[in-house]
Amino acid sequence: MQMGNRHSGIGLAAQVCAGALMLCLSAAAAPDTVSYNRDIRPVLSDKCFTCHGPDKKSRKAGLRLDIEADAKAALRSGETALIPGDRAASALYARITASDPSDRMPPPGNGHELSAEQIETFGRWIDGGAEYEDHWAFVPPVKAAVPEVSNAAWPQNAIDRFVLARLEREGIAPSPEADKRTLLRRLSLDLTGLPPTPEEQERFLADESPFAYEKTVDRLLESPRFGERWARHWLDAARYADSNGYSIDSPREIWPYRDYVINAFNSDKPFDQFVLEQMAGDQLPEATREQHVATGFHRNTMINEEGGVDVEEFRVEAVLDRVNTVGTVFLGLTLGCARCHDHKYDPVSQQEYFSLFAYLNNDAEETLQLPTPEQEQAIAEAKPEAAALRKELADYIAGSSDEQRRFEDKLPLRRLRDLSPEEQTALLKSPENRTEAEQTTALEVFKRMDRTASSLLSKISVLDKVSEGLDTTMVLASLQGGRESHLLIQGSYGSNGEVVEPGVIAALHVPGERGGRRLDLADWLVDPANPLLTRVTVNRFWQRLFGKGIVETESDFGLQGSLPTHPELLDWLAVDFREQGWSIKYAIKQMVMSATYRQSSRPRPDLKEMDPVNTLLARQNRMRLDAEIIRDSALAAAGVLDERIGGPSVYPPQPEGVTNLGQRARDWPVNKDEDRFRRGLYTAIWRATPYYALNVFDAPNGQEACTRRVRSNTPLQSLTLLNDPSYVELAQELAARLMRGDGTPEARIQEAFRLCLGRHPTARESDLLLDLFARQREALTGERAAEVYPKETGDPAEAAAWTMVARAMFNLDEFVTRE
Numbered sequence: 001m002q003m004g005n006r007h008s009g010i011g012l013a014a015q016v017c018a019g020a021l022m023l024c025l026s027a028a029a030a031p032d033t034v035s036y037n038r039d040i041r042p043v044l045s046d047k048c049f050t051c052h053g054p055d056k057k058s059r060k061a062g063l064r065l066d067i068e069a070d071a072k073a074a075l076r077s078g079e080t081a082l083i084p085g086d087r088a089a090s091a092l093y094a095r096i097t098a099s100d101p102s103d104r105m106p107p108p109g110n111g112h113e114l115s116a117e118q119i120e121t122f123g124r125w126i127d128g129g130a131e132y133e134d135h136w137a138f139v140p141p142v143k144a145a146v147p148e149v150s151n152a153a154w155p156q157n158a159i160d161r162f163v164l165a166r167l168e169r170e171g172i173a174p175s176p177e178a179d180k181r182t183l184l185r186r187l188s189l190d191l192t193g194l195p196p197t198p199e200e201q202e203r204f205l206a207d208e209s210p211f212a213y214e215k216t217v218d219r220l221l222e223s224p225r226f227g228e229r230w231a232r233h234w235l236d237a238a239r240y241a242d243s244n245g246y247s248i249d250s251p252r253e254i255w256p257y258r259d260y261v262i263n264a265f266n267s268d269k270p271f272d273q274f275v276l277e278q279m280a281g282d283q284l285p286e287a288t289r290e291q292h293v294a295t296g297f298h299r300n301t302m303i304n305e306e307g308g309v310d311v312e313e314f315r316v317e318a319v320l321d322r323v324n325t326v327g328t329v330f331l332g333l334t335l336g337c338a339r340c341h342d343h344k345y346d347p348v349s350q351q352e353y354f355s356l357f358a359y360l361n362n363d364a365e366e367t368l369q370l371p372t373p374e375q376e377q378a379i380a381e382a383k384p385e386a387a388a389l390r391k392e393l394a395d396y397i398a399g400s401s402d403e404q405r406r407f408e409d410k411l412p413l414r415r416l417r418d419l420s421p422e423e424q425t426a427l428l429k430s431p432e433n434r435t436e437a438e439q440t441t442a443l444e445v446f447k448r449m450d451r452t453a454s455s456l457l458s459k460i461s462v463l464d465k466v467s468e469g470l471d472t473t474m475v476l477a478s479l480q481g482g483r484e485s486h487l488l489i490q491g492s493y494g495s496n497g498e499v500v501e502p503g504v505i506a507a508l509h510v511p512g513e514r515g516g517r518r519l520d521l522a523d524w525l526v527d528p529a530n531p532l533l534t535r536v537t538v539n540r541f542w543q544r545l546f547g548k549g550i551v552e553t554e555s556d557f558g559l560q561g562s563l564p565t566h567p568e569l570l571d572w573l574a575v576d577f578r579e580q581g582w583s584i585k586y587a588i589k590q591m592v593m594s595a596t597y598r599q600s601s602r603p604r605p606d607l608k609e610m611d612p613v614n615t616l617l618a619r620q621n622r623m624r625l626d627a628e629i630i631r632d633s634a635l636a637a638a639g640v641l642d643e644r645i646g647g648p649s650v651y652p653p654q655p656e657g658v659t660n661l662g663q664r665a666r667d668w669p670v671n672k673d674e675d676r677f678r679r680g681l682y683t684a685i686w687r688a689t690p691y692y693a694l695n696v697f698d699a700p701n702g703q704e705a706c707t708r709r710v711r712s713n714t715p716l717q718s719l720t721l722l723n724d725p726s727y728v729e730l731a732q733e734l735a736a737r738l739m740r741g742d743g744t745p746e747a748r749i750q751e752a753f754r755l756c757l758g759r760h761p762t763a764r765e766s767d768l769l770l771d772l773f774a775r776q777r778e779a780l781t782g783e784r785a786a787e788v789y790p791k792e793t794g795d796p797a798e799a800a801a802w803t804m805v806a807r808a809m810f811n812l813d814e815f816v817t818r819e
Helices: 012-026 036-047 091-096 116-127 158-170 180-192 198-206 212-222 224-237 255-266 271-283 289-299 311-331 350-359 373-397 403-410 413-418 421-428 436-449 451-467 518-526 533-546 567-579 584-593 605-610 627-638 715-723 725-740 745-757 763-779 782-788 796-810
Strands: 363-370 471-478 485-488 496-500
Touching: 036 116, 091 116, 158 567, 180 198, 180 212, 180 224, 180 584, 198 745, 212 224, 212 584, 224 255, 224 311, 224 533, 224 584, 255 289, 255 471, 271 289, 271 471, 271 518, 289 363, 289 471, 311 350, 311 518, 311 533, 350 485, 350 496, 350 518, 373 451, 421 436, 533 567, 533 584, 567 584, 627 725, 627 745, 627 796, 715 725, 715 796, 725 745, 725 796, 745 763, 745 796, 763 796, 782 796
Parallel strands: none
Antiparallel strands: 363 471, 485 496
């Protein structure tokens, strides 16, 4: 879809500027070369911009260092901070080298002192001309030429050439390709969130064709499990949850939005369209029901239902959350820092922040009914009859000009006196003079005491129930008439400043034509002139597949963020993503097809000193699985995974009382049917009391956008895998599955490894588990066996022992790790 203000090209000047910048960032700099973006700006941002940056309210001495013209202009004192080519005459250099602590900058003791090396770098930069450069992320990306490499046999695609070129400059060789079993498990977990089945393992290992790997990639990308896996990443960012949050934390129905995201990834919906629909699907021409559902992205805000709250205040908080989420998810910027004042580091003013707010402040929060085709037909058939009955009832009520006599005729006077004062008032008034509440009261009295009215009301009620029980979801809709938006002084509700109109961040790009609807803001986001959206998006794809992004600070592409480790590669991917029709599957396939992705993750002694954190990508990274994928892996290994896609959220077992830990106790209606074995993606998310087995493995709670999960390592995780009711149940199911197979303990150990780890055990591993099985079988008899394995079985001790083996398998580091 082509929207009105989307541009198709990038100016030549911007391309030249970006190209020069990338060369600066990536080239192996000569010893005397100082780069502003690489060497100076990060120090200024970290140590100086708080007092001498974009925020005019906190600016000291009138000195602004983030803009070149201001930094080189004369100050009120008559001094000039930067005099190109002359460090001795530059006031900035004099202050950072001052011996008197009262003159020294940054002030001693504030934690921002410069090192001797940093001071000398500033001196060399000034002597070299003190040249500024545009911040790399605010310049449109340019698709650089793919570099030449010496080891031409290693690269599988363009990605590898960029990576290998950097490795060769550093004198580092890439790691060998991982073995086929590891590759298959890695691919399966990354693309579908499920381990490969034994049958899939056998087919892949037996396929010796040169296209075996690519065929597997294509199969996994086309699997409906792909949409489920990658939807979870997006739902983290969208702050999806099944409850309203705050202390009351009531349930909400918004799972159709979750299903929309799953379907979008499975159908490879172009990412720009994906953004447009979530930002403003209701404002698209001839918007479909699906596009209305997509606006649930911005209904994932929390709702405060506490008594006595100012409803408007928390509506405004929800809009502010939407502004911050747009910044985090689509721009990779910390816009929230500009709520109370101009951003202290990035070129985002408070005025611009509230101009974005104005785009999102003209909406109504609505509930959309989602009838099935059968329900739609029933409703359509019932509407005319219900309308006719309502007219008949209205005519009946208004049938007499003498209201008093009509009621006395139908109701004995003593019965009328038996009614409450409110009911009498409602009945004695003529219909046209009744309030809405009084009319309702009158109808209720009729329902009790008047047979004709009661009969009509009963018929209407039956027809109205056709609309009951429909699925619904939360959506945004345009507010008729709109609202006036104000800058909030110090970001405080009720402290209204000047009126603001919808507007954008000028430092990024300003469209030629701009309206004031959400769709115009969405258009601005996906405009090819926006330097951030494609970079931020492909960087997050990379993060999912390599453990961290090319820009490690994936939600901060601003001046405080990390520099890209491979800037030309990042920009090549960003431009290629757009050129390939914003295809998510294409971008992901490019990455997983690369030799860089296929490398072994085994540590190397030579890298321990040269690249200890694997910045240069000379190997793959090991990653602990996400919380939901650990659960899904156990479900798959146990053979009970319910593969149905979509639908209402589910309630698998968890320790009793968890949902009573919030300010208000909540019921957790544990599913008794196959719903208890749905994927972790479908587990209900209560913001105040998250599902414990997911929470302990760092699943987000939906209170704010999460673009990168932390990966903690705590004893509670091991105890959860060992003792949590859901994992105990799955261990019992895995035990039952093993006992249905080959009867020898040795064969069952082999099968357990194939199901859980995708490989065969070593002799030592097999011996250890056989010993565990034997000891547990001897120890678990009678009631103790029944406690461990409560199901009916011919040999309770054997079943209990295999359950203990299964619990041990779930507790292996390898089970919860992607190599």
